[in-house]
Amino acid sequence: MNQAITNVEGMIFDLDGTLIDSMxxxxxxxxxxxxxxxxxxxxxxxxxxxxxxxxxxxxxxxxxxxxxxxxxxxxxxxxxxxxxxxxxxIALKPFVKEALDQYLKQGIKMGILTATHKTLTELVLRRFGLQNHFEFILTSGMTGLPKSQPEIYHQAVAQLELPAQQIAIFEDALYCIRAARESGCHIIGVFDEASKNDWDTIKNSSDWAIMSFKELLK
Structure with a gap:
């Protein structure tokens, strides 16, 4: 990862628009x-x-x-x-599988935080052989919280049992990035066509912003 983001031991990924091209x-x-x-x-x-x-x-x-x-x-x-x-x-976004495989090998703990129903999340992860990459799946339905609320990010961070400063959160939507900011984690903005009009603001609101997961490959 880039020099601004070091000592990352855990990662929390949004699903739609971040890992999969589903918007x-x-x-x-x-x-x-x-x-x-x-x-x-x-x-x-x-x-x-x-x-x-x-x-x-x-x-x-x-x-x-x-x-x-x-x-x-x-x-x-x-x-x-x-x-x-x-x-x-629905397809994975390019280089997502390679990046997640890389982090799994590095022993980084990973979780999914999504507004999408857990059964759909499991369905698509299973399709791509990714279900065992993640320690947990946390959804808005399970918590009763939308992703515009910082509290849902605090709950996800607690599941990784790591200090916030050792965790990176990946999001594609500006309103999610703003809520995730409250967690104290590193924020990585991910480009998605659906939120392209917010891209400049997303870049300014994130610690790092990527156009593609290819940028994360070693």
Whole structure:
């Protein structure tokens, strides 16, 4: 890693947009869900739900649009709609496997912190033979916290049982980077097409920013 980031013994990775190229699959999922229920979605729906956890967006669909389902039913339906993509189509971002293999060999403890449901996370990691690389998977659903809340990062850091200054957090979204900052860990911004408009701010808000995982290979 670059000279600014030394003594890293642990790493926490976001999943979507960081390790896997899945943001296009999520882009219209809220709109598709509402259409399925006979509701015309507004043009700015993606912007509205972007920083919400699964539970928060489910609650929003129920309360704001009158979808006659429970939060759990909404979550299950959306997971079902996206599952095929995780099972077959979504790709790892370039050089992710090589970088994770390298860190595993170095004995670095790694975890996943994601807003995506645990079953989908496990599904895609298993597909690429990566499930044994990680000490834990922590999700917004498991904690009841969205990734805009610093508390979810504190919970992830606690799972690694290392001092914050020995941990690097990898994120692609600006709102996540801002929340992760509160953890006291090193922050590595990862470029993703979905957040390219924030890239300059992401670079300024991170300790290090990478366009590709290739930059991390020794």
């Amino acid at each position: 296009p699959a999520w882009e219209n999922i809220g709109s598709d869900f509402l259409k399925k229920h006979g509701i015309a979605p507004p043009n700015d729906l993606n912007e509205t739900i972007k920083t919400m956890s699964f539970a928060e967006s489910a609650r929003y669909f129920i309360e704001f649009y009158g979808v006659a389902m429970t939060e759990e039913q909404v979550g299950d339906e959306i997971n079902g709609m996206i599952r095929e993509n995780y099972a077959r189509h």
